[in-house]
Amino acid sequence: MSLFTLGQAEREARLLPELIELTEHHRSHSPEYARLLAALGHRPGRRYERVADLPWLPVRLFKHHVLKSIGDDEVFKVLTSSGTTGEVSRIHLDKDAASTQQRMxxxxxxxxxxxxxxxxxxxxxxxxxxxxxxxxxxxxxxxxxxxxxxxxxxxxxxxxxxxxxxxxxxxxxxxxxxxxxxxxxxxxxxxxxxxxxxxxxxxxxxxxxxxxxxxxxxxxxxxxxxxxxxxxxxxxxxxxxxxxGMVEQIGLTFLEGPDGGGLYCPDFSDVIVRDPRTWEPVPVGTPGVVQVVSTLPRSYPGHLLLTEDRGVVHGVDDGVWPGRRFSILGRLPRAEARGCSDTFAAAA
Missing domain, CATH: 3.40.50 (Rossmann fold)
Known part of the structure; x- marks a missing residue:
């Protein structure tokens, strides 16, 4: 059975309520995440009309802060990212999360x-x-x-x-x-x-x-x-x-289609490309900063992450598989990548 079946409208309709529930789950189980949301003005009960409106975190935060939504006694495995500067992310999984990672x-x-x-x-x-x-x-x-x-x-x-x-x-x-x-x-x-x-x-x-x-x-x-x-x-x-893919979003792999026309999102995920000045989603064909979206992370607040990669969406529902079709253009310059998380550093 394929995991690449949902058109963009159906994907958005399915993901939005799940991601809202996940946001509230992490708010109630991670004091650090709750403080971040409060500092950013995302109060409990706030209404969201689009996945793009939900509060994302810069992936760099996981290199400097412990962010998890499980107790110390529930930690089954800690995954670490590769790092060329000595900075590594630490992602905390319980048994359910570790099983979900491999299964998906x-x-x-x-x-x-x-x-x-x-x-x-x-x-x-x-x-x-x-x-x-x-x-x-x-x-x-x-x-x-x-x-x-x-x-x-x-x-x-x-x-x-x-x-x-x-x-x-x-x-x-x-x-x-x-x-x-x-x-x-x-x-x-x-x-x-x-x-x-x-x-x-x-x-x-x-x-x-x-x-x-x-x-x-x-x-x-x-x-x-x-x-x-x-x-x-x-x-x-x-x-x-x-x-x-990345260690900070367990179990999620964006896969290139058979024709080589770009990467596609499995049904439990999505990608958003944002303008690095306004952080608004950019139109198809416009490069920007890649945000990755997944409903899998439940043991840590990694469901909405701004990466340190540049990318571009080539089309929507126009390829061999449905959904957004995109490419990764490369890493952000180091200074620009650091700037992505400035807003969050004080709150964390």
Whole structure:
């Protein structure tokens, strides 16, 4: 069953009451969140006509404050984000939230992978897991995706060099039927594309799931369209899906449609692009700051978050799946990202 079924009007009608209820739930269970709402003038009982009118939080707050809606004795797991500056978000989950996270992520991926676990080629190295006590963010990402496949084969050896024999062996065993490929976007291009092109490997039965920034590829004049075109022409790989998500919104993955025309929102979520000066939603085609919306976070107030990413909505109900169709354009400049949370810092 697909999670990409709701048109925009039906989505808004379904999400609005759920998000209002979630806002009040977090107000009553998180004193810190309640203080934020009061400081912003969002009093109990206030009426909201649109999802866009509900109070959002800058995602940066989770790097500096403990925001949770469960007691200390209910904390089952604390997730941490990757951070290049030493700043990491800490997201508190109870058992129900942890279960929901995996269940909804799996349901989203089944939209493009089906219900069977497929043989899996990982564009990475097993050396990521040499120390089982501590994983990097990259290692955690690979480990999480491994749950969707079986008979895992790593494309890179322990020195992060392409292992042609391993890949040929994998394709010899599984290449005649659907198989899963996962890798971070830049590594997929640098290692898998180059290896497959050079050695004329047939990837036509593959389903590639990839994620990560495009900045390194932009420096090589490779955008999403070129990425897809060259994989298709030179390796036969056509089933390609980028995705976008963050630890601060558990279980939510925005998935690229089959035609590569943009990212789409699962039915329990939405995306809003805002003007960084007025914070009003911008029209289709206008870049701005991305706000992500989800009805899943119940153990912490992460249902309405302003990210530190720039994005643009390309269209509404005009793509292969219904709802908003959008792209991520890159990170905000650091100073601008910090400015997004200035209003909230004193209140917190």
């Amino acid at each position: 992520l799996s349901a989203t991926m089944r939209t493009v992978l089906g219900t069977r676990r497929l043989p899996m080629l990982l564009v990475d190295t097993k050396a990521l897991f040499a120390d089982r006590r501590s994983f990097s963010a990259r290692g955690a990402g690979v480990l999480g995706m491994m749950n969707f496949g079986r008979d895992h084969t790593f494309l890179l050896d322990g020195q992060e060099r392409p292992d042609l024999d391993a890949v040929r062996g994998f394709l010899g065993r599984y290449g005649s039927e659907p198989f899963l490929i996962f890798g971070f976007t830049f590594m997929t291009w640098l290692y898998l594309y180059d290896l497959a092109r050079t050695h004329r490997l047939d990837l036509s039965n593959g389903i590639l799931i990839h994620s990560g920034g495009w900045k390194k590829l932009a420096d090589r004049a490779v955008d999403n369209a070129e990425f897809r075109r060259r994989f298709a022409e030179e390796t036969g790989l056509r089933r390609i899906h980028d995705f976008y």
